[in-house]
Amino acid sequence: MNDLTLHTNFCDNYTRAAFTHDYVFSFTLDHMFYAVKMDNVDARTLVLFTTLDRAAKSKGGAVSLRFRPTNAIKRAIVEMGNVVYKCTAASFAALCESNKYNKGENAEKLITEKVFGETWYKDSVPFTDGADVSHYQVKFQGATFCKETQLF
Numbered sequence: 001m002n003d004l005t006l007h008t009n010f011c012d013n014y015t016r017a018a019f020t021h022d023y024v025f026s027f028t029l030d031h032m033f034y035a036v037k038m039d040n041v042d043a044r045t046l047v048l049f050t051t052l053d054r055a056a057k058s059k060g061g062a063v064s065l066r067f068r069p070t071n072a073i074k075r076a077i078v079e080m081g082n083v084v085y086k087c088t089a090a091s092f093a094a095l096c097e098s099n100k101y102n103k104g105e106n107a108e109k110l111i112t113e114k115v116f117g118e119t120w121y122k123d124s125v126p127f128t129d130g131a132d133v134s135h136y137q138v139k140f141q142g143a144t145f146c147k148e149t150q151l152f
Helices: 002-019 043-049 071-080 089-097 103-115
Strands: 021-030 032-038 051-056 062-065 080-088 136-141 144-147
Touching: 002 043, 002 051, 002 062, 002 103, 021 071, 021 103, 032 071, 032 089, 032 103, 043 051, 043 071, 080 089, 080 103, 089 103, 103 136
Parallel strands: 021 136
Antiparallel strands: 021 032, 032 080, 051 062, 062 144
């Protein structure tokens, strides 16, 4: 199986298993932090927005589906989606440095509180069972969608 076929199969299986197909993608681009809503994201779109990463053999060598957009893909997401929050990358970095959470958790916290007006709390609901906020999955650049052991 070639890499593109594996990637496509991964995205197809992820889409079938996922609780929601609505996302808030977040990332930094041109010194700005963006949060962009996109509804009804299909497997073919995920192929464009994601990469497959393989863990080191010492860590089991498992494959994972990751949100690793290039700058061109980030620009396309901004154009295709609905920008719901934007601030400087420096202010997002300052937020991240001011607490114990990682960048993905900080993005989810910021989006939950600023965009949806809800109180954020850290959880670990599986992608098959629920969304991060409202009916949206929140993904910050570099986020893992899932590992192959969760799909195959």
